[in-house]
Amino acid sequence: xNRRTLWIGLFSILFLIMLSTAAFAxxxxxxxxxxxxxxxxxxxxxxxxxxxxxxxxxxxxxEMTEKAQxxxxxxxxxxxxxxxxxxxxxxxxxxxAQSGIDNPIKADVSxxxxxxxxxxxxxxxHPSTASIEKIAAAIEKEMETGIMPVAVQVIDYLEETELxxxxxxxxxxxxxxxxxxxxxxxxxxxxxEVGPFETISMMEVLDGIELSDDEMSILSSVVYQAVxxxxxxxxxxxxxxxxxxxxxxxxxxxxNQSLGLDFTFENPNKTSYRFRxxxxxxxxxxxINGPAFYYxxxxxxxxxxxxxxxxxxxxxxxxxxxxxxxxxxxxxGAEFVVDRNIILNDEVVRTENVSKDYxxxxxxxxxxxxxxxxxxxxxxxxxxxxxEDREGANTNQNEMNGKLxxxxxxxxxxxxxxxxNEIIEGQAIYDKSGLPIKGK
Numbered sequence: 507x508n509r510r511t512l513w514i515g516l517f518s519i520l521f522l523i524m525l526s527t528a529a530f531a532x533x534x535x536x537x538x539x540x541x542x543x544x545x546x547x548x549x550x551x552x553x554x555x556x557x558x559x560x561x562x563x564x565x566x567x568x569e570m571t572e573k574a575q576x577x578x579x580x581x582x583x584x585x586x587x588x589x590x591x592x593x594x595x596x597x598x599x600x601x602x603a604q605s606g607i608d609n610p611i612k613a614d615v616s617x618x619x620x621x622x623x624x625x626x627x628x629x630x631x632h633p634s635t636a637s638i639e640k641i642a643a644a645i646e647k648e649m650e651t652g653i654m655p656v657a658v659q660v661i662d663y664l665e666e667t668e669l670x671x672x673x674x675x676x677x678x679x680x681x682x683x684x685x686x687x688x689x690x691x692x693x694x695x696x697x698x699e700v701g702p703f704e705t706i707s708m709m710e711v712l713d714g715i716e717l718s719d720d721e722m723s724i725l726s727s728v729v730y731q732a733v734x735x736x737x738x739x740x741x742x743x744x745x746x747x748x749x750x751x752x753x754x755x756x757x758x759x760x761x762n763q764s765l766g767l768d769f770t771f772e773n774p775n776k777t778s779y780r781f782r783x784x785x786x787x788x789x790x791x792x793x794i795n796g797p798a799f800y801y802x803x804x805x806x807x808x809x810x811x812x813x814x815x816x817x818x819x820x821x822x823x824x825x826x827x828x829x830x831x832x833x834x835x836x837x838x839g840a841e842f843v844v845d846r847n848i849i850l851n852d853e854v855v856r857t858e859n860v861s862k863d864y865x866x867x868x869x870x871x872x873x874x875x876x877x878x879x880x881x882x883x884x885x886x887x888x889x890x891x892x893x894e895d896r897e898g899a900n901t902n903q904n905e906m907n908g909k910l911x912x913x914x915x916x917x918x919x920x921x922x923x924x925x926x927n928e929i930i931e932g933q934a935i936y937d938k939s940g941l942p943i944k945g946k
Contacts, residue, residue, distance in 0.1 A: 538555065538556055538605075539553065539554070539555055539605075540552055540553065540554055540555075540559065540603070540605045541553075541605040541606045542606065543606050543607075544603070544604075544605050544606055544607065544609070545607075545608045545609060546559070546563060546599055546600070546603055546609045546610075546611060547609075547610070547611040547650070547651060547652030548651070548652045548653065549562070549563060549566055549652070551563070551600075551603070556600050556601075559600045559603070560596055560597060560600050563596050563599065563600065564596050567594040567596050567611075570594060570652060570654075571589055571592055571593070571594055572589060573654065574589050574592055574649075574654060574656075575654045575655035575656065576592065576645055576648075576649070576654075576655070576656045576657075576658075577655060577656070577657045577658070578624075578628075578641070578657075578658055578660050579657055579658065579659050579660060579776075580628055580631070580659075580660045580661060580800060581661070581737075581775050581776075581777060581797055581798075581799055581800060582737040582775065582799050582800050582801055583628075583800035583801065585623065585624075585627040585628060585660075587615075587620070587623065587645065588619075588623070590616075590619070591615055591616045591619040591620060591623065592613065592614075592615060592616075592645075592649070593613065593614040593615075593616075594611055594612070594613055594614075594649075595612040595613070595614055598612040599611050599612040610650035610651070611649060611650050611651070611652050612650075613645070613646045613649040613650065614646065615642040615643075615645045615646055616642075617635075617638055617639055617642050620638055620641065620642050621635070621638050624638065624641075624660075628660070628800070630670050630798050630800065631660070631664065631668060631669070631670060632668055632670075633660075633663075633664055633668050634665070634668065637663050637664055637665060637668060640663040641658060641660060641663045644658045644662075644663060645658055659776050661776060661777055661797065662776070669797055670797060670798040671795065671796065671797060671798065672795070672796075672797075672798040673793050673794070673795055674732075674735060674736055674779070674793070674794040674795065674796060674798075674799065675731075675732040675735040675736070675792075675793060675794045676791060676792070676793045677728060677731060677732060677791070677792050677793075678786075678789040678790070678791050679692075679728055679789055679790045679791075679792065680788065680789050682788075683724075683752050684790060685721065687715060687716055687717050687718075687721060688717065688721045688724065688725065689790075690715055691712055691715050691717060691721065691722075691725050692725070692783045692785075692790050692792070693783070694711060694712060694715060695711070695725070695729070695781050695783055695792065696781065696782060696783040697780065697781070697782070698711065698780065698781040699778055699779070699780045699781075700738075700773045700778065700779045700780070700781075701773065701778050702773065702775060702776045702777060702778060703772070703773060703774065703775075703776070704772070704773050705741065705770060705771070705772045705773075706770060706771055706772075706773075707768055707769075707770045708722070708725070708726045708729065708759075708761065708768060708769040708770070709761065709763075709766075709768040709769075712725070719760075719761060719762050719763060720750060720751060722761040722763070723746075723750040723753065723758070723759065723760045723761050724750060724751075724752055724753060726759040726760070726761050726769040727750065727753040727754075727757055727758050727759045727760075728792060729759070729769070729781075729792075730743065730757060730758075730759035730769060731754075731757045731805075732781070732792060732793075732794050733771050734757070734803065734805040734844075734846065734860065735794075735802075735803045735804070735805065736779070736794065736799065736803060737774065737775070737799060737801075737803065738771045738772060738773055738774070739771060739772045739774055740770075740771050741770040741771055741772055742768050742769060742770040743759050743769055743861075744759070744760045744761070744762070744767045744769070745758050745760050745863050745865075746758070746760045746865075747865065747866060748837065748865060748868075749840075749865055755807070755810075755840060755842045755863070755865075756807045756842030756843075756844045756861070756863055757805075757844070758863065775797075777796060777797045778796060779794055779795065779796035779797075780794070780795050780796060781793070781794055782794075782795055800850070801848050801849060801850050801855065802848075802849040802850070803846055803847075803848060803849075804846065804847045804849060805844055805845070805846040805860055806844070806845060806846070806847070807842055807843065807844055808843050808844065808845040809841070809842075809843035810840065810841070810842055810843075811840065811841040812838050812839065812840050813838060813839030813840065813841075813866070813867045814838060814867065815836035815837060815838060815839070815867040815868055815869050815870050816836075816867070816869040816870070817836075817869065817870045817872065818869045818870065818871045818872070819872050819874055820833070820871060820872065820873050820874070821873070821874050821875070821876045822873045822874070822875070822876060823875075823876045825873050825874060825875040825876070826875055827875045827877055828875070829875060830872055830873065830874055831872070831873040832870070832871070832872055832873075833871040833872070833873050834868065834869070834870060834871040835870060836867070836868050836869050836870030836871070837867060837868040838867055839864075839865055839866045839867030839868075840864075840865045841862065841863065841864045841865070842861075842862070842863045843859075843861075843862050844859075844860040844861045844862075844863075845857055845858065845859055845860060846858050846859075846860050
């Protein structure tokens with residue numbers, strides 16, 4: 507009984523092996539069919555054999571490669587990968603595909619070509635072969651879906667030693683202009699990190715430090731000058747009607763705590779940057795440190811216009827004759843237009859407008875004495891005006907009296923006892939001079 511059972515088991519195993527071999531041979535000879543809901547990238551290959559899928563995808567892949575949009579992002583620049591460095595492997599893609607699921611596209615990126623591209627387009631970085639292979643693998647991974655465009659952050663695959671760090675901006679602020687409170691605020695700025703895609707509010711950074719609006723505006727203006735030499739985005743910035751003391755025209759970032767006027771900016775990069783402040787004997791040095799930018803950003807005042815103040819004369823009885831009192835010296839107005847050059851390899855790539863700040867002039871006000879001649883002239887003019895008013899009033903009254911007499915003449919034949927001719931007690935009657943008299 508046991509021997510019979512053993513033989514039955516052996517025959518069953520042999521039968522299954524024979525069926526599997528036949529199926530494999532049939533699949534190999536005639537090609538397998540993909541079941542429903544089988545996709546390779548965005549392409550539907552349901553119901554197709556391998557040969558049919560290869561024929562279909564060959565044309566699709568050629569078109570996709572020609573229209574491929576693959577970009578390498580590094581801080582403030584974009585490097586486009588030529589299609590010659592990309593290849594979509596049709597046979598390998600179909601071979602690895604499984605029925606009934608979404609399957610990836612097998613893409614190949616030339617490591618040698620990518621090495622040459624980075625050396626030419628991004629000479630500021632020095633990636634190792636291992637890092638370039640990681641970048642190539644990242645591109646291949648992103649292309650699996652077949653959805654374009656594809657973007658890869660180069661900095662994600664660089665070692666710290668391969669990432670160029672530099673001092674982006676440096677500015678020396680004279681120390682004799684710094685109060686103790688402002689000195690504490692500079693300490694708050696030291697070490698301030700601006701993370702990837704982070705927004706910085708100066709009102710929040712300086713929260714808890716007792717500063718005047720002038721001191722806040724001075725510090726924010728220094729930071730603003732620094733930010734203009736990066737690709738950071740300015741989100742909120744204000745100016746006053748008059749320039750903040752110790753701030754250079756065109757580079758003011760005024761703040762007002764009671765009105766909630768803030769200075770804010772955003773880091774659009776996938777890298778962090780850090781503010782540093784170094785105190786020296788005669789100044790405070792502020793810098794921004796981080797990965798080097800591809801471009802250099804140089805802001806400058808492209809236009810400056812000054813506006814002379816008007817002189818306004820006022821007269822006062824409290825100013826002695828022969829004297830003039832200046833109540834307000836006035837102030838010249840100004841307009842600053844700031845542009846920024848985007849520079850690569852000491853050549854200006856483009857110029858962009860940054861801002862136009864206008865500060866209106868304040869008139870000069872002079873107080874002059876109210877002299878007798880001025881007073882008599884004013885009194886004479888006033889009396890003349892009053893006389894003209896009186897004459898006009900008399901003329902109008904005389905016209906009214908004349909019309910009244912005409913009415914009386916035309917009604918002389920009427921009954922004098924009629925109600926129309928009764929004199930109402932208390933009614934005002936006017937004489938020829940236009941003055942009212944009482945009726946009898």
